[in-house]
Amino acid sequence: MAEFLLEIFGEEIPARMQKNAGAQLAQLAEGWLKEKKIEGAQVMSHVTPRRLVLVIQNLPIKQNDVSEEKKGPALGAPQQAIDGFLKANNLKSLDECELRDGGKAQYYFVNVLTPGKQMTELLAELPSHLIAQFNWP
Structure with a gap:
């Protein structure tokens, strides 16, 4: 099983927006995993005033055929x-x-x-997908 870590560093995130930002990041990642038919992965997000972090654990090495x-x-x-x-x-x-x-x-x-794609090939698309779909209020 593989793991994926994405850390986005930026301007200070207001306290009132941090919780929703972390939840949205996790939700977008879960939707992407579902769209790519990747099952069994665990998605977690963490937020600090200047960072958004996404951790995906238990990723298979490749998609199922x-x-x-x-x-x-x-x-x-x-x-x-x-x-x-x-x-x-x-x-x-x-x-x-x-x-x-x-x-x-x-x-x-x-x-x-x-045939299923290798996970490294698929995960290369994930950061740009998340950033493009992320919505700040």
Whole structure:
């Protein structure tokens, strides 16, 4: 498991704004983790009059791989639709797809595996995301 520490040093933060600033920083980080489908991490924030600190513990080394089933064109669909589906999913032919009943017609389905990114690559985006989304009253 990995840890992430972000310390933002700046002008003095008024006492009445410190608690909300820390909570907002943690909330933004939790939202980002959820958006990136990173589970099990613990987020904490700390505030001093001149610093905002974010600590994220129990980060996995990489994102989980995601397997997604995609529904393609129906059997007998125009060749243009089939070609678009194959190209969008990096397939060479319909032989790589499974033909199944989809209600009114038979459709082509494919399971697409998206490998997870390394955590170091993802965390490089986090500071700029937090700063861009942070809102001072």
